[in-house]
Amino acid sequence: MYSYDVVEWGQPLQRREHATPVPTGTQVLLKLKFCGVCHSDVHIRDGYFDLGGGKKFHMNERGMKPPVTLGHEPFGTVLAAGPDAGTVPLGQDRLVFPWTGCGTCARCQQGQDNHCMQPRYVGIHSPGAYADHVLIPHPRYLIDASGIDPAWAATLSCSGLTTYSAVKQLGAIPPAETVAVIGAGGLGLATITALRALGHERIIVLDIDPGKLDAAKAAGALAVVDSRASDAVDQVTRRAGGLLFGVVDLVGSADTASLALSLLRKGGKLVLLGLFGGEIPMSTVVMVQRALTIMGSNVGTPAELRELVALAQTGKLKPLPLERRPLADVSRTLDQLKAGTLSAGRVVLQID
Numbered sequence: 001m002y003s004y005d006v007v008e009w010g011q012p013l014q015r016r017e018h019a020t021p022v023p024t025g026t027q028v029l030l031k032l033k034f035c036g037v038c039h040s041d042v043h044i045r046d047g048y049f050d051l052g053g054g055k056k057f058h059m060n061e062r063g064m065k066p067p068v069t070l071g072h073e074p075f076g077t078v079l080a081a082g083p084d085a086g087t088v089p090l091g092q093d094r095l096v097f098p099w100t101g102c103g104t105c106a107r108c109q110q111g112q113d114n115h116c117m118q119p120r121y122v123g124i125h126s127p128g129a130y131a132d133h134v135l136i137p138h139p140r141y142l143i144d145a146s147g148i149d150p151a152w153a154a155t156l157s158c159s160g161l162t163t164y165s166a167v168k169q170l171g172a173i174p175p176a177e178t179v180a181v182i183g184a185g186g187l188g189l190a191t192i193t194a195l196r197a198l199g200h201e202r203i204i205v206l207d208i209d210p211g212k213l214d215a216a217k218a219a220g221a222l223a224v225v226d227s228r229a230s231d232a233v234d235q236v237t238r239r240a241g242g243l244l245f246g247v248v249d250l251v252g253s254a255d256t257a258s259l260a261l262s263l264l265r266k267g268g269k270l271v272l273l274g275l276f277g278g279e280i281p282m283s284t285v286v287m288v289q290r291a292l293t294i295m296g297s298n299v300g301t302p303a304e305l306r307e308l309v310a311l312a313q314t315g316k317l318k319p320l321p322l323e324r325r326p327l328a329d330v331s332r333t334l335d336q337l338k339a340g341t342l343s344a345g346r347v348v349l350q351i352d
């Protein structure tokens with residue numbers, strides 16, 4: 001098999017050839033067809049996440065030692081399984097839930113692999129899908145996505161799931177209330193489609209890039225606002241008819257989180273997804289008096305990914321603009337994601 005690996009933090013990925021693994025125990029081996037390119041791989045390739053305030057979270061401290069194979073939006077054909085895997089759909093195409101836990105703790109037993117304290121994420125803690133084969137720990141992480149474009153299906157396992165789970169954490173949204181989405185890149189468009197799939201239409205999108213704001217309108221935003229405008233808060237509240245029920249911040253900088261908090265009504269909720277990095281000073285008294293909720297959301301559960309795929313199969317979740325590229329373009333794609341120069345939508349690597 002071959003893979004495109006981080007051999008040195010911050011450097012372009014290198015193509016490496018090695019022996020194809022043989023699945024043992026409950027493991028399943030897939031021959032890959034597609035893998036989406038996620039923005040978090042930009043940070044992982046650099047070797048760290050910026051935590052704000054001059055602090056960094058280094059991947060070395062998470063036990064990652066190059067060479068590593070990233071790529072956590074895998075879609076492929078089931079090729080082989082270990083002796084304890086039970087019945088597996090050999091020869092059939094499946095989407096992979098990549099956010100696998102230890103499999104034995106209380107969270108994993110409750111189906112909340114993404115909250116496991118010993119995560120074994122595919123493409124982070126175990127070799128990922130910037131490769132022609134991938135090994136996953138158990139067939140319960142395989143999802144039948146038949147009936148939808150497989151390249152689009154791949155993007156559901158991270159950007160789709162992450163945004164769907166975040167939207168669900170806002171709780172039931174009264175139809176007359178407005179939700180703002182900050183950031184109109186691939187995650188922003190996925191958030192709009194998730195909100196609309198769940199029946200919510202009052203969505204205002206903020207970004208600094210006019211082209212991305214146009215894409216947000218095309219994806220179904222009610223209104224779009226330049227987040228750097230000095231009167232951005234006034235523009236949003238005017239369009240919404242008041243302060244907002246909820247904000248999903250896909251950027252996660254100090255500026256965007258502060259903007260998000262100033263948009264919330266009493267009892268409002270801010271869901272943070274973005275990993276740009278930053279810190280915000282917060283008055284504890286204001287938190288109480290405005291009865292605010294601030295929550296971080298990290299990927300989602302296997303059940304949520306199955307729900308999302310079902311929404312796509314019934315046509316309620318609308319596809320996003322996709323660009324297909326060969327796997328060899330992975331480094332160039334990460335460079336463009338880092339520079340913010342990719343056109344609207346998502347890049348999915350096609351794997352031969």
Ligand SMILES: [Zn+2]
Pocket residue numbers: 038039040041072158159
């Ligand atoms: Zn991702």
Ligand SMILES: [Zn+2]
Pocket residue numbers: 101102103104105106107108113116117118
């Ligand atoms: Zn666990």
